Amino acid sequence: MTDHGPQPVERQLPTEEARDLLALVRDLVQREIEPGAAEEEEAGRFPREVFRLLSASGLLALPYTEEFGGGDQPYEVYLQVLEELAAARLTVGLGVSVHTLACHALAGYGTKEQQAEHLPAMLGGGLLGAYCLSEPSSGSDAASLRTRATRDGDTWTIEGTKAWITHGGIADFYTVMARTGGEGAHGITAFLVPGDAPGLSAAPPERKMGMKGSPTAQLHFDGVQVPDARRIGDEGQGFAIALSALDSGRLGIAACAIGVAQAALDEAIAFTAGRRQFGRPIADFQGLRFMLADMATQIEAGRALYLAAARLRDAGLPFSKQAAMAKLFCTDAAMRVTVDAVQLLGGYGYTADFPAERYMREAKVLQIVEGTNQIQRMVIARHLAGAESR
Structure with missing residues (x-):
């Protein structure tokens, strides 16, 4: 297996604080999540200690207000954290997204008394x-x-x-x-x-x-x-509370999907650069280079789409249609990219010795959870037809 890990993604972050946060996340990923991800997934072990560490580091509370222990980070930043976590291990990235979804109702619709009683423990007390x-x-x-x-x-x-x-x-x-x-x-x-x-x-x-x-x-x-x-x-x-939560949750799924796709692309680039056939690296063959170019383009487009939707949310503007679009596009892209990654690795891609097959299996569920992609198309179509058709 190649020892090539996910390459750092060039990100446009709004503040120095956000840049420091991403650096902290990448360090945590490299130390605590990546090393045992494949073995832990194969064994079916849930990384509860990782979630306790994320909670203690403030990473389970990023998009919520500081008043009750949140990180007070915009969704534009929170989603990029999710992408980093999902690229290392989808169980962790998706788990953070689900936890955030579970806190949404109380944070958005609870009384001040309810929030004061429960949110601090939910956001930073090691709870899941x-x-x-x-x-x-x-x-x-x-x-x-x-x-x-x-x-x-x-x-x-x-x-x-x-x-x-x-x-x-x-x-x-x-x-x-x-x-x-x-x-x-x-x-x-x-x-x-x-x-x-x-x-x-x-x-x-x-x-x-x-x-x-x-x-x-x-x-x-x-x-x-x-x-x-x-x-x-x-x-x-x-x-109504459930649907409000799902609009935000779908952005989380989109970010996780791009994380998985990025990990698959990184693996495919490393493999094709190192694998030699007919006297040269297979990455030199135009047919494979074009596959890599298409994979990278889908990832960049998906990332831009989920970040655009996040910025609408952060500005307090309607974003339901854009969230559905991001979930639809990003998860479909992740499926295509991971299938292509397996193909680029050839027979090795079909073995569990390389992570490409795991990425492909994991990408499939993202097209299903929090509203299938058929449901996303229905949501988008209703918005396009106008409120009277809903």
Whole structure:
């Protein structure tokens, strides 16, 4: 295997503080994540200690305000951190994105009292979160979810099953969408559920094509009781909260996808430069050079797209359409780039001795999570047709 690692990406960062942050992340990646990534993934080991280190370093709280322990960084910077983490190990990069998603509801819609009570521990106290929207019978049609929360005085009792939950069974807290009213989007409410709540249990983790180190599991809510003080936002506001979180989360997925694609390109460049056939490096052959050029162009275009959407978000402007575009383009690009990386490595690319095959397996899930790419096309098309068509 080549010992060539991901090459530093030239980045345009808004402040000296942001540049120092990226330098810290790259150092942490080289010391704590890259060395054992392939072995840890193959063994299916979740890097909980890495997440504790990220929390202690402030890297689980970057886009949130300093008032409750956040890093107060713009999304333009946060997403580039995600890209660096995902390039080293997608389990880590995606895990940070999911944790950020799980904190979104409380940070954006919780009361000041709720935020003061819970956010400091969630952002910098070593805790890890998960986001619970999908169910066995409601994935793309999330508004049809069946998990129900019934109120009795100041207590809610939650019954039902959530599916495809990243960090399911190991998270310290779950942001849960449950039905509290009638059918459809307006009958859903958000709750903050402790990971050790009585009646909450996880099924065995799913056996997946890639990301074996990141547990994905069903969660069963069997009479889980939650005080009304852990209800986030108004009754019936949960679906709007969920969609708001997903707009930001899709940018996280886009950044992770570009990180995986960049890692695959780096590996392909190193291999083709070192592999000799017909008396010269195979990187000298025009057909392979053109493949590398196309891969690099897709990565640069994807990076520019997710950063443009992030800047809209940072400016307080609408960015839902651009987030869907970024998620769609970046994850499709990651799939193409990783497939080409395997091809460029030839037979070696098909073996587990090189990371290209892992990148390809991991890229596939990014086209599916947080809204399949078919759903992203629907979101984009609705925006193009105008509000009256939604």
